[in-house]
Every structure is written in C-alpha cells, then in structure tokens.
Amino acid sequence: MIQRVSRLFFVFAVLTAATAIWLWQDYQRALQxxxxxxxxxxxxxxxxxxxxxxxxxxxxxxxxxxxxxxxxxxxxxxxxxxxxxxxxxxxxxxxxxxxxxxxTSGRSISYSFTIVEGSTFKQLLASIKSNSKLRDDVTDLETVDLLKKLAIDAPHPEGQFLAETYHFEKNGSAQALLKRAHAMLQDTLDRAWEGRAKELPYTSAYEALIMASIIEKETARADERPVIAGVFVRRLNKKMRLQTDPTVIYGMGDRYTGNIRRSDLRRATPYNTYVIKGLPPTPIAMVGAAAIEAAVHPAKGKALFFVAKGDGSHQFSETLKQHNEAVRRYQLKRREDYRSSP
The missing domain is CATH 3.30.1490.480 (Endolytic murein transglycosylase)
Incomplete structure (x- = not known):
C-alpha cells in the first residue's frame, strides 16, 4: 500500500514538474x-x-x-x-x-510640421487646415480671437511664428503648436535684439522683425541675407525708400496674380515701400533665425541697390547708374522664382 502511494506521489510530482516546465516554456514562447x-x-x-x-x-x-x-x-x-x-x-x-x-517608454508616434521661411500667415493656416494629423483649433477663429488665445501682443499674427520644424503627437492641438512657435520666435528675437549691432535704424525689436521678413522674401541664400540687410539699413539711414517688391505684393493681397504693374507700384497701401517711407507696419512673412540675425547684424558696405541675376543670386551696386546697367543686363534673364529688389 505504501509503495503504491509512493508510486502515485512520484507520478503526480513528475506530472506537476512536467506541467510546470511546459507552462514556463509556453510562457517564454508567448512572450517572445x-x-x-x-x-x-x-x-x-x-x-x-x-x-x-x-x-x-x-x-x-x-x-x-x-x-x-x-x-x-x-x-x-x-x-x-x-x-x-x-x-x-x-x-x-x-x-x-x-x-x-x-x-511604457512614452515614445509615442511623432509627426513633423514645418513653418516655411518666407511663407505668409494665410499660407500657414492653409497648411494647418490640410494637415490630417493636427487638430485644427485655429482656422475657424477670427484673427483677434486667435491672437488673444495665443497671448500674442502684436497688431497682426504675420511673422509671429518662427520658421522651423516642430514635432507633435497625432491629434495634437494646432494652437499648442503655434504657441511653441511664437515662444521660439520671441526667444530668438529677444536674444538677437539684445546683441544687435550699433546704429541700426530700428526703434524696437518688432521693427527688426519686420526687416527680417523683408530679407526673407528677398533671398533664400544664406550668404546674401546680411548683404541685403546692409543695403536696406543704409537706405533707411539715408532716408531713402526701400522700394522692395515683396512689400508691394503683400499689400496687394488677393489682387496679386503673379505680376506687378507700374500702377501697382504707384498705388498707396500701408505696405507699398515705393510710396511709404521707412518700414511697413507689420512683418510680411514668417522668418527663420538666420534672417533675424541678418537684420540685427547687417553686412558693412556701400551698396544701395541690388537686382536678381536669375540664378538665385543678386548683383549689388553702389550707384543708380551701376544699378540700371545691372538691371538691363539681368532683367531679361529673370526666372519665375525671381525675388525683386529696390
């Protein structure tokens, strides 16, 4: 009897051990x-x-x-x-x-949204509206309400968001993204203004931002931004009008269809720098850090004019005579991506 019980206990123990081993192996297999x-x-x-x-x-x-x-x-x-x-x-x-x-790592899916250098606020809103990953809580708001929600102390949202790439999670708030972009803009502008060059014709950091937006629209070349800034700063210091086409285009709004006529250059708008003196009232585009830096650290020189060569670069001139010669030389070669100049 004792032997039979011992045998049964042994069999039970073996079966239990085998089951435990099987369960452990199945557990490990399932995990992997x-x-x-x-x-x-x-x-x-x-x-x-x-x-x-x-x-x-x-x-x-x-x-x-x-x-x-x-x-x-x-x-x-x-x-x-x-x-x-x-x-x-x-x-x-x-x-x-x-x-x-x-x-458990928190490494959730991240998407990117780029505010393009030289893009306008209208184009920024269109990009937000067409982005299926962002939660659009901005495009249906009136401008004044949006400025209030974003705590932006400026007369207009143009130029108030740093041109940069931002990362967000799916269904992230567009308002939250714009708040980050504005905070980065303010931080970049404040630091640049603090370390600005002497004898600039700006009375505030906001005016430097306006200049940066004009520079951004005039050239995409990093090496030319400070040079173009230098031209505009010298013109302002000499009380010359800026006479830059991007400001005319911005002032035309939806009337601009790809061409600027002589009548457009003569038509008075708050942004037409062929008519007004000094800077326009607000920025005309979103800017990157490099354009801000160029605006507060313009290159030294004597050039007062420039014209697009047609290859993305510009010809700079010190006198109107030299400029007119450059215009005759390069104007016929202008391409569709031409950026205008005074």
Whole structure:
C-alpha cells in the first residue's frame, strides 16, 4: 500500500514538474512570439486607461495570443503601472515584451510640421487646415480671437511664428503648436535684439522683425541675407525708400496674380515701400533665425541697390547708374522664382 502511494506521489510530482516546465516554456514562447500582425498599425492608448483596458484593447484587435501571460509579465516586471497614453506604431516583428517596453517608454508616434521661411500667415493656416494629423483649433477663429488665445501682443499674427520644424503627437492641438512657435520666435528675437549691432535704424525689436521678413522674401541664400540687410539699413539711414517688391505684393493681397504693374507700384497701401517711407507696419512673412540675425547684424558696405541675376543670386551696386546697367543686363534673364529688389 505504501509503495503504491509512493508510486502515485512520484507520478503526480513528475506530472506537476512536467506541467510546470511546459507552462514556463509556453510562457517564454508567448512572450517572445511576434504579435499577430500582417502590417504596421497604429494603436491609441487614451489618457486614463489602465493596464486591463490596454489588454482588453489588444484582445479586441486580436493582436495577442495569451492575454494572461501579458498580465503576468507586466506585473512581474513592474511595467503594468507605467503605461503611458499616446499613439504607438506596432511592427509585425514586435513581441509582447517589446510591445510592453514601447507603451511604457512614452515614445509615442511623432509627426513633423514645418513653418516655411518666407511663407505668409494665410499660407500657414492653409497648411494647418490640410494637415490630417493636427487638430485644427485655429482656422475657424477670427484673427483677434486667435491672437488673444495665443497671448500674442502684436497688431497682426504675420511673422509671429518662427520658421522651423516642430514635432507633435497625432491629434495634437494646432494652437499648442503655434504657441511653441511664437515662444521660439520671441526667444530668438529677444536674444538677437539684445546683441544687435550699433546704429541700426530700428526703434524696437518688432521693427527688426519686420526687416527680417523683408530679407526673407528677398533671398533664400544664406550668404546674401546680411548683404541685403546692409543695403536696406543704409537706405533707411539715408532716408531713402526701400522700394522692395515683396512689400508691394503683400499689400496687394488677393489682387496679386503673379505680376506687378507700374500702377501697382504707384498705388498707396500701408505696405507699398515705393510710396511709404521707412518700414511697413507689420512683418510680411514668417522668418527663420538666420534672417533675424541678418537684420540685427547687417553686412558693412556701400551698396544701395541690388537686382536678381536669375540664378538665385543678386548683383549689388553702389550707384543708380551701376544699378540700371545691372538691371538691363539681368532683367531679361529673370526666372519665375525671381525675388525683386529696390
């Protein structure tokens, strides 16, 4: 009898051990097995979700084989309480372990949005409206309401957002992105204004920003920005009109269809620098840090005029006679991307 009981106990112990080994191996296999994915997908872990909600979500999408193993591993590793809300991209070769490491890391999907140098506020709003990843909470607002919501102390939103690339999570607020862009603009402008060159014809950092926007529209070449800034600064110091076409175009608004006529140069608008003296009332475009730097540190020289050569560069002249000769030489070679000059 005792031998029979011993034999049964031995068999039970062996079966228990075998079962435990099998369960452990199955547990390890399940943790290292790829998710049940054919293609890359994105998942959304909403704010306030707990770990059981997350596992239920994975089950509903048929992404995991054994939810119990995932719960056991999460609790054993201490990761169950570290779940972070956000959008995450899952790859077909991802395992349960790597999935859990991802959703507790906070490395949610990031998208980029670029404010282009020289673009206008109108173009910026159009870019926001067409971006399916951003939550558009700006384009339906009146300008005065938007300025208030963004806490912008300026007469107009033009030029108030630094031309740069910004990263955001899916469904991120456009208002939040613009607040960051404005804060970066202010920080960049304040630092530049603090270290500005002497004897500039600006009475405020805002005027330097206006100049930077004109420079931005006149050239895309980094080496020419300070040179063009120098031309405009000398003209202002000599009480000469800036006579720069981008300001005329901006003042024309929707009337501009690709060409500037002589009548447009004569038509008085607050932005037409062929008519007004000094700077226009607001910036005419978004600017990058380099244009701001050029505006407060213009290159020294004697040039008072410049004309586009047609290859993206400009010919600079000290006298009107030299400038007129340069215009005759290069004007016929202008291309569609021509940037105008005084």
């Amino acid at each position: 097995a790829p998710l049940l994915l054919q293609d890359v997908i994105e998942i959304d872990i909403k704010k306030g979700s707990n770990f059981n909600d997350f596992v239920s979500y994975l089950e509903s999408k048929s992404l995991i084989e054994n939810p119990l193993y995932l719960k056991l591993y999460a609790r054993h590793s201490g990761l169950a309480r570290q779940l972070k809300a956000g959008y995450y991209r899952l790859q077909p070769d991802m395992t349960v372990v790597s999935l859990l490491e991802l959703v």
